[in-house]
Structures are given as structure tokens and as C-alpha cells.
Amino acid sequence: MSYLDQQFDALLKYWPDEDRAIRTLRTHAFDQFNSTGFPTKKWEEWQFTDFSKLSKKQFKLSRANDLPSIPKSIPGLIPDLGFILIINGHYQPQLSSLPNGVRVSTHLEDFNADENIYSWGKSQNPFQALNTAMMNSGVSIHFEPNKSIEKPLQIIYLMTELSEPLMNHPRFHYHIGDNSQVTILEHYIGLSSETYFVNSVSHATVGANASLHHIRIQEESETASHIASTHYQLESDARLIATHFSLGGELYRHDIHLKFNGHGGDASLNGLCLTENSQHHDQHVTVDHQRDGCNSHQLFKYILGDKSSGVFNGKVIVRENTKQTDADQSNKNLLLSPAALMNANPQLEIYSEDVKCAHGSTTGQIDPEALFYMRSRGLSQRKATELIIGGFAKEILEPIPNEHISDYINQKINHWLRLSQKNG
Numbered sequence: 001m002s003y004l005d006q007q008f009d010a011l012l013k014y015w016p017d018e019d020r021a022i023r024t025l026r027t028h029a030f031d032q033f034n035s036t037g038f039p040t041k042k043w044e045e046w047q048f049t050d051f052s053k054l055s056k057k058q059f060k061l062s063r064a065n066d067l068p069s070i071p072k073s074i075p076g077l078i079p080d081l082g083f084i085l086i087i088n089g090h091y092q093p094q095l096s097s098l099p100n101g102v103r104v105s106t107h108l109e110d111f112n113a114d115e116n117i118y119s120w121g122k123s124q125n126p127f128q129a130l131n132t133a134m135m136n137s138g139v140s141i142h143f144e145p146n147k148s149i150e151k152p153l154q155i156i157y158l159m160t161e162l163s164e165p166l167m168n169h170p171r172f173h174y175h176i177g178d179n180s181q182v183t184i185l186e187h188y189i190g191l192s193s194e195t196y197f198v199n200s201v202s203h204a205t206v207g208a209n210a211s212l213h214h215i216r217i218q219e220e221s222e223t224a225s226h227i228a229s230t231h232y233q234l235e236s237d238a239r240l241i242a243t244h245f246s247l248g249g250e251l252y253r254h255d256i257h258l259k260f261n262g263h264g265g266d267a268s269l270n271g272l273c274l275t276e277n278s279q280h281h282d283q284h285v286t287v288d289h290q291r292d293g294c295n296s297h298q299l300f301k302y303i304l305g306d307k308s309s310g311v312f313n314g315k316v317i318v319r320e321n322t323k324q325t326d327a328d329q330s331n332k333n334l335l336l337s338p339a340a341l342m343n344a345n346p347q348l349e350i351y352s353e354d355v356k357c358a359h360g361s362t363t364g365q366i367d368p369e370a371l372f373y374m375r376s377r378g379l380s381q382r383k384a385t386e387l388i389i390g391g392f393a394k395e396i397l398e399p400i401p402n403e404h405i406s407d408y409i410n411q412k413i414n415h416w417l418r419l420s421q422k423n424g
Contacts, residue, residue: 003058004033004130007167011061011134019108025118030133036126045124048311048343049253049282054225059167059197061136062089068161070095075158076189076219078404082153087160089137089168099151101144101180110140110173117173117203125255127227131169131201138170138200141184145177145207152183152213152402159220162194169199174214178207178235184214185405190221190248200228206238208262213241213401217409220248222277228254236262236291240269241399244283245409247274247416252281260294271300272396274416275308275340282311289327290319298329301396303389304340305420313345316359320351329359334366334392336420382421389417 038055039046067090082099085092176182206212220226226249273281287296302310316327333342344361374384393413400406
């Protein structure tokens with residue numbers, strides 16, 4: 001019996017009174033995961049990433065006794081935001097502060113309202129099935145319709161003070177009411193030197209004529225494996241601006257899926273990965289245009305140092321008989337070391353004629369002419385390099401609507417650049 005079988009059995013015993021429908025959902029999902037197992041490099045969509053350490057390491061599901069003392073100062077807490085805190089998989093409602101017009105529900109309530117959002121469906125991603133089977137943390141959040149929620153909501157998922165290898169499978173659902181405007185910061189932080197595994201699934205449904213700004217920050221410990229799936233569903237005339245920023249974790253895989261359920265939607269997906277040492281960051285993005293008059297824009301950047309590696313696989317699908325689709329996709333990568341490696345594969349699948357689509361990918365090193373120009377103006381080699389890299393990175397921050405969130409990410413980028421230049 002594998003450690004996952006043992007932990008799944010322990011989970012069922014830990015919550016013996018769980019609703020039967022949820023229990024059945026878990027069991028079917030775990031059977032589905034067991035039929036495939038963890039992805040291998042023989043799988044086309046997973047060929048550049050090695051997940052073998054997840055099967056070899058013995059991870060334990062977090063339990064109540066894995067909750068440490070609450071720190072006096074919450075790491076990563078950004079001022080003037082609504083706030084939800086989860087420590088080692090344990091939600092802390094007494095420390096959380098929800099903006100007006102926002103409420104939290106249980107997974108059972110959410111499941112009874114719409115069980116489809118808990119289904120892994122036809123997905124070929126076994127981590128989604130594993131999350132459904134073992135979801136042991138996370139919350140469902142509802143934003144009232146016809147409201148502009150002025151204060152952004154920050155969710156801090158903190159892993160700290162671990163005494164043994166733990167795993168958590170958080171599940172977040174965001175229900176954005178019709179005609180509402182919302183900003184969500186989903187923030188993963190790791191402060192433990194112990195190995196751990198986070199397997200997260202987030203699902204956002206953006207109602208008709210609603211607007212969502214979603215920022216996702218991944219700054220796990222260097223010992224962590226962080227696997228994630230983020231799903232966006234946009235109804236008619238809905239708008240999405242999403243920024244995905246990652247610099248932590250030894251292993252990082254993020255699958256992003258965007259589906260236009262209604263006409264007239266508009267979405268911008270942006271991402272920045274900073275990697276060094278032997279980190280590996282892998283992102284797969286799928287944008288599905290299945291309604292008329294929808295626009296999507298993608299810009300994903302990587303900055304790779306040392307012996308780190310990255311993967312970007314972006315796919316835009318334009319369904320048959322759709323009209324007036326406008327989609328563009330751009331991937332730009334900067335290699336700071338000859339040992340760094342990047343694999344990029346932008347793709348278009350177009351089954352309609354009334355479209356405007358473009359895609360492209362570039363990978364290279366720092367432009368020596370730009371570096372020479374800045375040196376000729378009296379800047380040191382280090383400062384000139386830092387400014388060039390910083391300018392390349394900070395384009396991703398421009399769409400972020402809240403200056404406190406933007407400043408926080410900017411500080412993280414600057415700190416990473418200083419350390420990178422010092423070590424280089």
C-alpha cells in the first residue's frame with residue numbers, strides 16, 4: 001500500500017461523519033487517480049517535468065496537531081486588504097476579516113449548490129483528481145452581485161514550523177456575482193526547511209458583466225513542491241485580469257484554464273517566474289474561446305538563473321462557428337546563465353474563420369548592446385544588469401490595480417535581483 005492509500009484511508013477515518021455525497025465524490029476521484037498515478041515524462045503534456053519525488057517521499061496529511069502557535073506578525077500581510085488566514089491547512093476564522101459583501105461557505109454547501117465544480121470531469125490532470133479525493137483545506141467565497149467590493153481580499157496560505165513532511169490539498173472556489181467588481185490575492189508562503197507538498201485547485205466563476213482581478217503569488221520554501229490548477233469561467237461580458245507570480249518552490253507546476261461561457265468576455269492573463277539554483281517552474285495555459293466576440297491576451301515571462309529550468313505551454317482554442325474572436329499570446333524568457341534551460345511551446349487551434357489570432361515566443365540572454373549603453377553612462381556592470389532585468393520583469397506588474405499589492409511584488413522582485421546579482 002502506498003503512502004497515498006494510507007493517508008486516504010486515514011482521512012476517511014478522521015472525518016467519519018462526512019456527508020455521504022462528498023465521501024462518494026472522494027472515493028471516485030481517488031480511484032481515478034490510482035488508475036493513472038503521477039504523470040511521467042512519457043505523457044506529452046508533462047514530458048519536461050519530473051514528479052518522481054512525489055511518489056518516493058512519504059507525505060502525511062496535515063492534522064489538528066500540526067497547527068503551530070499563531071505568529072504575532074503574519075508574514076506577507078499587506079495593509080488595507082480584507083484577510084483570510086490558513087496555517088498548515090487550518091483556516092483561522094477568528095483572525096480573518098472579510099470585506100462587506102463577502103461571505104464564506106462550507107464545501108458541502110457549495111457542492112449541494114453545484115456539484116459540477118468539484119468534478120475533475122474529462123481532465124487529464126491526475127493532480128486535480130487527487131485534490132478532489134483529499135481536499136482537506138481551503139474555502140468557498142461568495143461575492144454579492146451588483147456590488148463593487150472596494151477592499152481586495154488577501155488569502156494567505158502559510159506553511160510553517162513543520163516537524164515532518166506534510167501535504168495539503170486546498171480547494172478554493174470564488175463566486176463572483178453578476179455586475180460586481182472584485183480583487184482577490186491568493187498568496188502561498190512557506191517558512192519551513194522541512195519538505196512539503198501543496199496541491200491546490202482554485203475555481204473562479206465570474207458572473208455576467210462582472211470584473212475579477214486575480215493575483216496569485218507563490219513564494220514557497222525552497223524545499224517545497226507546489227502543484228496547482230486554476231480555472232476561470234467567464235459569463236457574458238465578464239472581464240478578467242489575472243497575474244501569476246512565482247519565485248518559490250523547488251518544483252512548481254501550474255495549469256491555468258480559461259473558458260468563455262458567454263459572449264463578449266475579455267481576459268488578460270499575465271505571469272512572471274523567477275528561478276535560480278535547480279528550481280523547475282512549469283506552466284500550462286489553455287484559453288478556450290467557445291462564444292462570440294471574446295478577447296484574450298497572454299503575456300508570460302521567465303527569468304532563469306543558475307541551473308534552473310522552465311516550461312511554458314500555451315494553447316488558444318477557437319471553437320467552430322464562433323465569431324469575432326481576438327486572441328494573442330506572448331512568451332518572453334531571459335536566461336541569466338548558460339546552464340539555464342527553457343522549453344516553450346505556444347499553440348493555436350483555430351476551427352473558425354472570423355478570428356484575429358497571434359502568438360510568439362522568444363528566449364535569449366541580456367542584450368550586450370543595451371548593457372554597453374548603460375555602462376557608457378557610468379553605471380556599474382551589476383547595476384546596469386539589475387536595471388535591465390528589472391525592466392523586463394516589471395511589465396507584468398502594470399495591470400495590478402492595487403498599489404500595495406504591486407509594491408509588495410516589486411519588493412520581492414528587487415530582493416531576488418539583488419541576491420541573484422550578488423550570487424552571480
